[in-house]
Amino acid sequence: MTNKTRIGVIGVGNMGREHARYLAAGDLPDATLAAIADPGAPALDWASENLPDTVERFDDAEALMASGKVDAVIVAAPHYFHPPLAIAALKHGLHVLVEKPAGVYVKQVREMNEAAAKSDRVFGIMFNQRTRPLHQKMRELIAAGEVGEIRRTQYVITNWFRSQYYYDSGGWRATWAGEGGGVLVNQCPHNLDLWQWFCGMPTRVRAFCGFGRHHDIEVEDDVSAYVEYKNGATGTFVTTTGEAAGQNYLNVIGDRGRLQMEGNSITFWRTSGSVREFTQTTDQAFASPETWRCEIPVEKNADGNEHRAITRGFVAAIRDGKPLLASGDEGINGVQLANAMLLSAWTDDWASIPTPEEKYYELLQEKIRTSAANKKTVTGKTLDLTGTY
Numbered sequence: 001m002t003n004k005t006r007i008g009v010i011g012v013g014n015m016g017r018e019h020a021r022y023l024a025a026g027d028l029p030d031a032t033l034a035a036i037a038d039p040g041a042p043a044l045d046w047a048s049e050n051l052p053d054t055v056e057r058f059d060d061a062e063a064l065m066a067s068g069k070v071d072a073v074i075v076a077a078p079h080y081f082h083p084p085l086a087i088a089a090l091k092h093g094l095h096v097l098v099e100k101p102a103g104v105y106v107k108q109v110r111e112m113n114e115a116a117a118k119s120d121r122v123f124g125i126m127f128n129q130r131t132r133p134l135h136q137k138m139r140e141l142i143a144a145g146e147v148g149e150i151r152r153t154q155y156v157i158t159n160w161f162r163s164q165y166y167y168d169s170g171g172w173r174a175t176w177a178g179e180g181g182g183v184l185v186n187q188c189p190h191n192l193d194l195w196q197w198f199c200g201m202p203t204r205v206r207a208f209c210g211f212g213r214h215h216d217i218e219v220e221d222d223v224s225a226y227v228e229y230k231n232g233a234t235g236t237f238v239t240t241t242g243e244a245a246g247q248n249y250l251n252v253i254g255d256r257g258r259l260q261m262e263g264n265s266i267t268f269w270r271t272s273g274s275v276r277e278f279t280q281t282t283d284q285a286f287a288s289p290e291t292w293r294c295e296i297p298v299e300k301n302a303d304g305n306e307h308r309a310i311t312r313g314f315v316a317a318i319r320d321g322k323p324l325l326a327s328g329d330e331g332i333n334g335v336q337l338a339n340a341m342l343l344s345a346w347t348d349d350w351a352s353i354p355t356p357e358e359k360y361y362e363l364l365q366e367k368i369r370t371s372a373a374n375k376k377t378v379t380g381k382t383l384d385l386t387g388t389y
């Protein structure tokens with residue numbers, strides 16, 4: 001009997017293998033890889049060839065959960081399975097770390113959150129990008145009120161370029177039935193999470209999506225969304241997997257200036273005082289508030305360690321009750337945003353946030369029913385995930 005936390009990885013594809021590798025290599029001193037589960041033969045073959053014999057292998061997640069061999073699981077199966085697998089694991093008394101996105105539609109994620117709230121188990125989500133010093137600094141500056149009351153947010157993430165080969169590499173990808181969405185569900189969960197982590201949740205959205213605009217797929221690969229916040233602030237969110245040379249920047253504009261996050265830097269154009277006050281009190285017709293350009297120091301990313309850092313935090317929460325950097329229940333926010341954007345595009349109308357979850361669910365089912373997707377799949381390929389997180 002080991003006194004390490006025994007972890008089972010459920011879903012051993014691109015991402016699950018990465019979790020299995022660092023756990024099996026002993027990168028986390030307080031945790032060990034005890035088991036894996038995957039219904040697919042390629043995953044089980046990979047496990048036989050690459051993992052120590054001490055790691056139990058299951059072709060069924062439920063059997064792993066019932067085995068008594070694990071204290072906790074990492075759920076790295078395709079998105080639709082995250083909530084049902086997490087709920088089942090919680091029922092077995094296991095701690096759960098779920099991959100992003102929390103799920104495909106709000107209704108199933110809410111049910112997962114309710115199950116977690118009723119249990120006394122640790123429930124985390126793999127928002128590995130929250131570990132980046134860059135992102136922590138942005139959150140810190142906004143929370144400290146440096147930029148003042150937010151008036152506008154602008155997030156452009158057009159550097160998620162993906163080829164047709166990528167979309168053909170897995171049968172479940174980029175279909176309503178298999179993945180439940182495109183760029184909003186697969187690539188953007190990190191950005192949607194960071195956006196709300198920094199700036200809070202908007203109350204409604206009007207979005208325009210291109211479905212298969214750049215690729216031979218049925219789901220969205222191009223999104224332009226306009227949101228409104230409770231305090232009257234507005235925001236835009238633009239993303240695609242079909243554009244080069246892509247960009248990735250976020251502007252947060254408030255009453256005390258503009259914060260711009262781009263690459264690994266944050267530039268703060270700080271106003272000498274409140275913009276609102278200046279607007280009301282100046283006696284000049286064409287003057288604008290004095291601004292000072294400040295380069296905010298940001299530590300370098302500890303490359304390649306983000307997933308380990310989230311899993312280490314999860315293990316510390318299990319063992320010592322330490323707070324999680326990304327609590328599982330927060331995963332619903334990004335799903336709310338993604339669902340609301342798709343709902344707005346489908347209905348050609350505003351969508352409120354929180355999303356009308358039954359309506360969204362029904363329309364998603366209709367997309368699945370009427371889907372013409374019949375994918376030609378590039379089989380047997382494991383994708384190199386370097387640089388995609």
Ligand SMILES: NC(=O)c1ccc[n+]([C@@H]2O[C@H](COP(=O)([O-])OP(=O)(O)OC[C@H]3O[C@@H](n4cnc5c(N)ncnc54)[C@H](O)[C@@H]3O)[C@@H](O)[C@H]2O)c1
Binds near residue numbers: 010016043077081388
């Ligand atoms: N945090 C990140 O940076 C990051 C990066 C990549 C992928 N992901 C997430 O990881 C998840 C998996 O993505 P991937 O690229 O590894 O996909 P993948 O297709 O390579 O692997 C999925 C694996 O899950 C298995 N599976 C399917 N149904 C299952 C079930 N019911 N129980 C157990 N296993 C099941 C499949 O056989 C396959 O081996 C996705 O939700 C994705 O969003 C997260």
